[in-house]
Amino acid sequence: MGSKTKIVVLHMKEIIYTVLFAVLAIVLILLLIFMFLPHSKDSKTAEEKYMPGIYTSTVTLNNTPLEVEVTVDESHINSIRFSNLDETVTTMYPLIQPTIEDIAEQIYEKQSLDNIEYSSDSPYTSQVIINAIDDAIKKAAAK
Known part of the structure; x- marks a missing residue:
């Protein structure tokens, strides 16, 4: 039974590493999307208003x-x-x-x-x- 426990622990480490890298990849993708999206909503609301x-x-x-x-x-x-x-x-x-x-x-x-x-x-x-x-x-x- 001790050998099965060792195999499960090795698989658990791999699962943890895979989940950790997947979360980091998702965070990186979201960060890149927010950085490079045009901010058209902000520019429309910040448009200058003048007195003619x-x-x-x-x-x-x-x-x-x-x-x-x-x-x-x-x-x-x-x-x-x-x-x-x-x-x-x-x-x-x-x-x-x-x-x-x-x-x-x-x-x-x-x-x-x-x-x-x-x-x-x-x-x-x-x-x-x-x-x-x-x-x-x-x-x-x-x-």
């Missing part, structure tokens, strides 16, 4: 104030532009207009200021413009 209108923020370049004008409707950013850009500023800062156009295109596409790629030609100007756009969007945010 035109909001401005000021950027000062070499003692010249520039108005960044952001136009929004209830849920979208529709337009971003400089409202008082003149020839002297564009002559002094030739990359400012292409920079704001590039940033505006990215914002229209993403409807967010997250993960905006800066131009390698003017990273500091891009950051100043994004800060001004962010200020204007904060003014537009519905409370």
